[in-house]
Amino acid sequence: MNRTYLPGILAMAAIVVASNILVQILLGDWLTWGAFTYPFAFLVTDVMNRVYGPGPARKVVIAGFVVGVICSLIGTQIQGEFGPLVTFRVALASGSAFLLAQLVDVFVFNAVRGGRWWRAPLVSTLVGSSLDTAIFFSVAFAAAFTFLEPGNDVSWANEAVPLLGMGPLLPLWVSLGVADWLVKLTLALLALIPFRVVVRKLTARPA
Numbered sequence: 184m185n186r187t188y189l190p191g192i193l194a195m196a197a198i199v200v201a202s203n204i205l206v207q208i209l210l211g212d213w214l215t216w217g218a219f220t221y222p223f224a225f226l227v228t229d230v231m232n233r234v235y236g237p238g239p240a241r242k243v244v245i246a247g248f249v250v251g252v253i254c255s256l257i258g259t260q261i262q263g264e265f266g267p268l269v270t271f272r273v274a275l276a277s278g279s280a281f282l283l284a285q286l287v288d289v290f291v292f293n294a295v296r297g298g299r300w301w302r303a304p305l306v307s308t309l310v311g312s313s314l315d316t317a318i319f320f321s322v323a324f325a326a327a328f329t330f331l332e333p334g335n336d337v338s339w340a341n342e343a344v345p346l347l348g349m350g351p352l353l354p355l356w357v358s359l360g361v362a363d364w365l366v367k368l369t370l371a372l373l374a375l376i377p378f379r380v381v382v383r384k385l386t387a388r389p390a
Contacts, residue, residue, distance in 0.1 A: 192246045195227045196246065203254040219366060223374065224247060225308040233304070233386075234382060237292075241289055248282045248285075256274075272331050280315045280319035288308060288311030292306075305371060305372070319360075321360075324337050324354075326354070
């Protein structure tokens, strides 16, 4: 692995590890603290893509995926109040969502990388974040995927509640997913600032 890419790999690994830890800490009814760290994985991917190209960006994604798998394996061995901190469904949802969403992010970034500097990181992050949210919350909690782990009781996540406490009645996991998605969208906009700064610093020219 080219040492030039090492900072990107380390940054991605740090985000993945921090998110796996912070996702265990609840913040209100709909979120965990991990919701505020995980989206920066897209920032790392986009910086790598802009500065070094899609190949190195994919290598950083794969490195993050491997770190995520290791975190999930460790989590399955730690017992919480209601069983393992990480169930098979959550591990599968987390790994598949990360890998697919990040690779799609790289693809979309390249497809729209021309034009204004902000277009590629914003569009690719919005698409990748939306895909990530849809895959993770449905695979991890939706009743339709119970067959993946029949022994894992996710009835709590399928209890009908008002969407975000004020909308139509929908399964709880939908509210969890929407809240997470809204945080991702907000951070996608805010991350444009560090994206611009880091890219200009690494390239010494406009992004």
